[in-house]
Every structure is written in C-alpha cells, then in structure tokens.
Amino acid sequence: MRILFVLLASSCGFAHAVNSAAEAKVQDLLDTYHVRAQVLYNINTRKAWAYSTNITDHNSKEAADAQLEVTKYQTEMYEEAQKYRGAELSPETSRLLRMAFQAQLEEEDAKALTQISSNMSSIYGRGTVCLGSQQGEQCENLEPGLTRVMGTSRNYTELSYVWESWRTRVSRKIRPFYMQYMSLINKHARLNNYTDAGDLMRKKYETDTFEQDMLALYEELDPLYRLVHAYVRKKLRQVYGDQVIPPRGPLPACVLGDMWGRFWTNLYPELVPYPEQPDIDVTQTMQGGGYNVTYMFKLGEEFFTSMGLKPLPATFWNLSMLERPEGRSVQCHATAWDFYDAKDFRIRMCSEVNFENLETIHHELGHIQYFMQYAHLPLTYRDGANDGFHEAIGELMSMSMSTPKHLAEIGLLQEAPESKELSINFLMRTALKSVTTLPFHLVNDLWRWRLFRGEYDTEEANEEFWKLKEQYLGVVAPVPRTKDDLDPVSIFHIATGYDMIRYFTRTVLQFQFFETLCRAANHQGPLHTCDFYGSKEAGDLLARMLSLGSSQPWQDVLQVMTGERRMTARALLDYFHPLKEWLEEDNARDGDGVGWGASWSQTPGASGAPRAATPLSLWAMLLLPLLWRP
Secondary structure, eight states, X not given: OOOOOOOOHHHHTOXXXXXXXXXXXXXXXXXXXXXXXXXXXXXXXXXXXXXHTSOOHHXXXXXXXXXXXXXXXXXXXXXXXXXXXXXXXXXXXXXXXXXXXXXXXXXXXXXXXXXXXXXHHXXXXXXXXXXXXXXXXXXXXXXXXXXXXXXXXXXXHHHHHHHHHHIIIIIHXXXXXXXXXXXXXXXXXXXXXXXXXXXXXXXXXXXXXXXXXXXXXXXXXXXXXXXXXXXXXXXXXXXXXXXXXXXXSOEEGGGSSSSSSSOOGGGHHHHOSOTTXXXXXXXXXXXXXXXXXXXXXXXXXXXXXXTTOOOOOHHHHHHOBOSOOSSSOOOOSOEEEEOSSSSOEEEEOOOOSSHHHHHHHHHHHHHHHHHHHTTTSOGGGOSOSXXXXXXXXXXXXXXXXXXXXXXXXXXSSOOOOOOHHHHHHHHHXXXXXXXXXXXXXHHHHHXXXXXXXXXXXXXXXXXXXXXXXXXXXXXXXXXXXXTXXXXXXXXXXXXXXXXXXXXXXXXXXXXXXXXXHHXXXXXXXXXXXXXXXXXXXXXXXXXXXXXXXXXXXXXXXXXXXXXXXXXXXXXXXXXXXXXXXXXXXXXXXXXOOBOOGGGOBSSTTOOXXXXXXXXXXHHHHHHOTTXXXX
C-alpha cells in the first residue's frame, strides 16, 4: 500500500519547500522496498528461527544465506536511494528514508561478518559445563541445567566453578571472533557516517546527548541501588561468611542468583525481610496446583485481553517453541519473534513451571502485543519507539501481575490484608529484578561504547570491564581473570550483538508507563499496590501508544502515553520510596553502611555515585531491526 503524507507546509511548520517530484519518486521507492523487503525479512526470520530451534551446520548455512540475500537487497536499495540525497523532502519522508536505508559492507566483508556472527551464536548455543564426579559426570546446557544451579545452589565452590567454566568454555572461545566482529561493525558504522558502532547504537535514540543523559539518570538512581546492595551484602554474609562476603567490600559475581548477576530475584528466599508473611514467590503453589506451560501462557494472554488488547493468533500456539525439545541443540534464551507478515508471531522459550518463568512469559507476550499493535504500519516503522519501549511493555505487565492483590485474585496467594510487612517483601523482590539491573545494563554498554571508540587496548579490555563492574555495581570476579578472557560475551545479548542500554531505559520507562496506566485505571493508594488488570481505559491508552510503533520520534510517542517528553526516574523512585525508607532504617539499626572500597559510607542514605567523564547482533539490528526481542 502506498505511503501517503499530507504536505501542508504552512500548518505543519516546514521550514523549507518540498520538491514534489522527488517526494513522489522517493515514495515509490519506499513502496517498492517495503513490499519486497517484507518478503525477504519473512524468509530470513524463518531461516533464523529454524537455526535457533535446531542448531545444525545445515541450518546455520541456510540462515547465513538468507541474511546475505537481505544484505544484497538493502545494498541495491541504498544505492538507489542515494539518487535523492540532498533533495528537498518532507521531514517525515526524510526520516523514513534515513531509517530504511543504510550503506552495507562489501560482499566479502558481509559474508565474513555473517559467518563470524554465526560462529559466536553457535558457540553460545552449544555451550555446556560438566558437573559431578568423573564416574557420574553430567554435562549441562545453560538452560535449564546451569541456570538452575546458579539460581538455587548456595555452595560457593560449586557456584564459582560453574561461573568460571561457562566463561572458559564459551566466552573465551568467542573472544577472537568478537574482536573481528567489532572491527567489521565499526567499519559498517563508518560507512554510514557514524564514528563507530557505539555511536550508531546511541543515535538510534535520536538524542545527541544520550550517553550523558543516561549517566545523569543513573546518578539519581544510584543511592537506591547502593541501599539494596548493602542489604544484600549483609544477608549473604550470613550465608557465605565474611571470608567470601567482606562487610564493606564488593560482592563476588557468582553468588547473585544467575550466571551473570543480572537478576538477583533467585536470592529472595535468603533476603526476604519478613519471612513470616505469605510467600509472594508462588512457585510451590503453581507446581502443587497442576500448572503446566500452556496454562501459564494462557494466563499471560488473558492478562492482556482483560484490558481489551489483542488475543494471540492460532499461529502462535501452533508454531512457537514454548518448552525445550528433546534430541537437538536449541537456543533457550527467551525471545519473541515477529515474522513480518502481520499474522505470524512466536515465542522461543524453554519454559518451566515456576513464578520467575510466569513473569518472563508476561514480558515476552508484551513484545508480541507490540508486534500485533503496529503490524499495520510500513515495515520500517514496525519497531518500538525506541528499544527501551519494547522492553518496558512486558515488564510493566509483570509488575502488575505479580502484586499480592493480583496473585490473590487469580488464586496463587491466599487473600491477606495489605500490610507494611507484605508490601516491603513485595518491593524487595521487585527491586531484585529491576533496581539491581540498572548499573548492570549501563556498564555492559558503557564498556562496549568505550571499546568500540578505541579507549581500551584489546589486551586490557576484560580488565577494564571489571573495573567498571566494581565502580558501578560493587561486584568483582570470583576467580582471577586473564587476557585470554572476555567475560562480557558470556551473556547472550553481547555474544549475539544486541545492545543492553535498552534494558536500562526499559527499567526507567516501565515505571513511567506503570504510573500512567495506574492513573488511567483510577488507582488509589501507593503506586506499588496498583494492578491495572481488567482496565479497558488503561488498555486503550496503551494500545494507542503501541500502535504508533516507531512512526514518530520516541519523545513524541512518550508524550502521547505519559504527557512527558523525557525519561525520568521520578516514578521509579516514588514506587520504591517505602522500601528506601525501610532500607535506611534497617541499615542504621544493624547494617554495615553502604558502598564498597573508597565509596563506603556509614551513613545509610549516602551515595558514592560514580561520575563518568563527560566528553541479532548489531549486525542483525542494522539489517533486521526487529527479528526477535529478548
């Protein structure tokens, strides 16, 4: 369908005349591109799906060939679009042209980059660690085996062994490929007039001061993180002792509840402030109540439809991979996929019956809802207003779903009167999957951006990573690291080239969105007690935002949703204010102070906030803006 724009220079305030002949030709070019590219994207996504759900050399080659076909077509269209460079076009058409077409690497480099990306993905997907004695040794994949160990074991020797072994068997092998990958994506970025690949990442946010803005945002959030960190340190010392967890020191990365210390939710049983209160991790209730994976997805779907949002299509249930299949290697990292035909949307996930997976299911279904809401738009606009928007939708649904009020409503928690103690438990668990991720996600991309722009010698890259981890997170490696290691690529997103600042912006945005939807649902009371389940008013507002995709700059889309034009920490800090007060009182009573090393302070609310100096893969991000969403 032809993309039409009404060119009303006077009413829209255009500062320049529009060349109507050039405008029409560019519109024709975009029409042609969107029709053909949609077909190629669909083929490419199907091949990528086949590979990720059955990792074989054959499927790897098929996926690589399909990727190269997309690259070839985009190269042709970019060269055609160059004819209109400098033409007087409407702002809308100029923006769409810029978003749709980028210069591509020459064929030899494109093939090399595709192969390198495939190699890294294969190493990651096939990675195992062997546990047990020599006689009864069992080799485990990341999902679910190693993930379960890192989440449930409290044996420090076992945790540090698995942590180190994963990095030896996976990220150390990826390291040489990643250095080649970095060189090629930097080359690609420079072809498109960016200084490096990190510059390209940041420019997606259409904000010239994006890096500084994110650092300023984190400075507001750092005091809350440090209070949570201090509480966790105190509690983990009771588990592991002072030799492992020093009273004023950083935390070893292997004891934080997953392979990377990204989400600390699995520590909740050791951290629960009021253990006599009803357990808000309802895993045992789910398992005892006959829950299965299909029912968990049905429950997630019903949350969305209760708000008047779209139900899942039949293809979702017929074609998704919702549990780990037997007899083949697969990538288990939970992801949502858009197949670009406006009807095929899937999730790939090795689900298990537990509360954490129920929350993840709501998150991934948020991506699917976004896909469905903007499926009517031209291909280039089928994306989130920015990547943080896409990630925020499912998280805010998980927040609402996991409130004690909602869990009681769906029978997963016994009806209990609202109390300060139950609220603090709930806020603590929520903080362990949101507040604690903020510096984690920020540091991963600060490190990449600095590496990409040449601030680090590649031989020292891993050492520089751990300096940032200690500075911002108060986390250190549990075993010595060497120049052969490259620990950042031990996580899926970096091994496959996806930026992680999206999750930092996600966490900020999800609370802004949450506050707005609660207001639309006419919620009364503290923000953390809100559950907008069943609110058609909240659903209508959310659908209005989602349906815009990336057709407008994210600041405009944010204004449609919240009335604000910038990301702000206000809603997040308001949400956690009761927990912040409780943590300050707890630390003053029997805590160790906050911070670590030189930043340690006896004062409960003190902040040693680090101050920075002011001044698919990324490949998949460039070629397939929304192949899938992690």
